[in-house]
Amino acid sequence: MHRCAxxxxxxxxxxxxxxxxxxxxxPVDKGGLEQANAQAEVRRSFEGRYGPLYQIAYLVGGLQFYALKRE
Known part of the structure; x- marks a missing residue:
């Protein structure tokens, strides 16, 4: 849930x-994170060297694993 959030x-x-x-x-409401952890996650996502497509890589990777499992 954390990664999805x-x-x-x-x-x-x-x-x-x-x-x-x-x-x-x-992430507090949907992912079960505490407020301080959610603030740190958001700060890290936006102040770090992560581009807007960084998180989508996790989603695409997850979809690929699901496809492999179905095969």
Whole structure:
């Protein structure tokens, strides 16, 4: 849930659909993170060297694993 929340808030932030505060609230509400941890995650995502497509790599990788499992 944590990783999924990161993908959702990161993509929505970069698409202009979420504010920084909404990005913090999302993993608290949906991913079970504590407020301080969510703030650190958001800060790390936006102040680090992560581009807007960084988190989508996790999603694509996960989808590839599901496809392999189905095979």
């Amino acid at each position: 990161r993908i959702v808030f990161s993509l929505n932030y970069h698409l202009g659909k979420m504010t920084p505060q909404e990005c913090i609230d999302y």
